[in-house]
Amino acid sequence: MINRLTGSLDFQTEALVLRAERQRLIASNIANADTPGYVARDFSFAQALRQATGSSGGPSALGGPITGDVMAEGFGRGRASPALRYATPSQTNLDNNTVDMDRERASFADNALKYESTLRFINGSVRTMLEAMKSHNQG
Amino acid sequence: MSMFQIFGISGSAVSAQSQRLNVVASNLANADTVAGPDGQAYKARQTVFQTTLMGQRGFGMNAGASAEASAGVRVSTITEDQSPGRRVHDPKHPAADATGYVTYSNVNSVEEMVNMISASRSYQNNIEVMSTARSLLQKTLQLGQS
Numbered sequence: 001m002i003n004r005l006t007g008s009l010d011f012q013t014e015a016l017v018l019r020a021e022r023q024r025l026i027a028s029n030i031a032n033a034d035t036p037g038y039v040a041r042d043f044s045f046a047q048a049l050r051q052a053t054g055s056s057g058g059p060s061a062l063g064g065p066i067t068g069d070v071m072a073e074g075f076g077r078g079r080a081s082p083a084l085r086y087a088t089p090s091q092t093n094l095d096n097n098t099v100d101m102d103r104e105r106a107s108f109a110d111n112a113l114k115y116e117s118t119l120r121f122i123n124g125s126v127r128t129m130l131e132a133m134k135s136h137n138q139g
Numbered sequence: 140m141s142m143f144q145i146f147g148i149s150g151s152a153v154s155a156q157s158q159r160l161n162v163v164a165s166n167l168a169n170a171d172t173v174a175g176p177d178g179q180a181y182k183a184r185q186t187v188f189q190t191t192l193m194g195q196r197g198f199g200m201n202a203g204a205s206a207e208a209s210a211g212v213r214v215s216t217i218t219e220d221q222s223p224g225r226r227v228h229d230p231k232h233p234a235a236d237a238t239g240y241v242t243y244s245n246v247n248s249v250e251e252m253v254n255m256i257s258a259s260r261s262y263q264n265n266i267e268v269m270s271t272a273r274s275l276l277q278k279t280l281q282l283g284q285s
Contacts, residue, residue, distance in 0.1 A: 020142045023275070027145040027268050028210040031152030034159075034261055035188040035212055105264070112271050119278055126283045 005129065012122045014052045018045060018082065019115040025084075026108045029099050036095035040087040040104065048082035142279070144209045145272040147193050149265040151211030156262040158214050159186045163255045170246040173234045181244035182219040183251075189215035220245055 025041060032038040089098040162184050169181040193209040222245050230239035 017141075023272065024141045024145050024148070024209055027148045027272065030264055030268050031148045031212050032188075032190055032210055033264070034156075034257070035190050038190050038210070101264070108268065108271070112275060115275055116278060119275075119282060122282060 009122060009125055011053055012118055012125065015049055016115065016118045016122065018048050018052060019111060019118055021082065022111050023108070023115060026104055026111060029104045030101070030108065033097070033099045033101055033104070036097060038097050038099060040099045041084045042087055042107070043082040043084050051082070141209075142272055142276055144193055146269060148209055148211045149269045149272070151191065151193075151213060152265045153262055153269075155186070155188055155212040155214050156258050156265065159188075159258045160255065160262070162186050162217060163251050163258060166246045166251050167248060167255075169244050170248050170251075172244045173232075173241060180224040180242045181246065182221065182224075183244065183246045185218050185220065186214045187216045187218060188212050 029040045087098055090100055166183050172181040190210045191213045193211050224245040225243040226240045229241050232241045235241050
């Protein structure tokens with residue numbers, strides 16, 4: 001029963017975890033902006049989310065009835081870490097550092113905003129659910 | 140929660156940058172030093188940064204790749220610039236050698252100023268990263284409260 005209540009949040013939860021992971025990765029890149037020989041890394045969010053949710057589409061893929069098997073599988077599978085890719089440098093650097101500060105800062109701001117929007121989506125879902133649980137008398 | 144590790148990552152970067160700033164400050168302070176305690180002119184110092192892996196695993200993530208993912212910074216060594224110092228002809232100077240030349244330190248102040256600005260910008264960047272992470276975490280904590 002509780003699976004059905006939280007099932008609709010699964011997609012956003014996966015997205016939130018991946019956003020946090022990406023945020024950390026970009027923070028690592030920014031921290032190592034002056035380290036000689038450091039290679040900037042990133043991962044494809046879309047690909048990682050597809051891999052994490054095992055679906056091809058957005059939340060609509062979860063629209064069907066959620067069976068116990070799916071949930072059990074979801075818990076058993078664990079969370080695979082996304083495949084990291086190396087950034088190709090736009091300009092060569094004498095110390096072989098491939099961190100492009102402009103790109104990293106843009107990615108950081110973009111990712112922070114999207115993290116926040118995912119939070120809002122979750123908040124909205126929770127509020128909708130709470131609203132549905134309320135009886136008429138309380139309203 | 141992998142977001143908490145951002146403080147470790149950016150914190151290590153901030154402390155490395157402040158150490159770099161410290162070295163720049165001592166280089167600039169000694170730009171006109173004639174002779175140190177050992178009788179030699181001051182040699183410019185440079186910090187060497189190195190990536191250090193923050194060993195913690197992300198929540199629910201597989202061991203290998205995730206532990207590798209968070210990379211902090213540390214100052215591995217501080218090297219001394221071995222290039223010869225600036226020599227100025229000044230026979231009346233008390234530290235002048237037999238040919239009348241005084242050896243000053245080999246600090247290049249233009250280079251140090253550039254280094255200082257770069258360190259200060261990187262410091263600011265990392266502080267900004269931390270404050271963004273802080274506000275995101277705060278919003279995460281308020282999840283479900285209206």
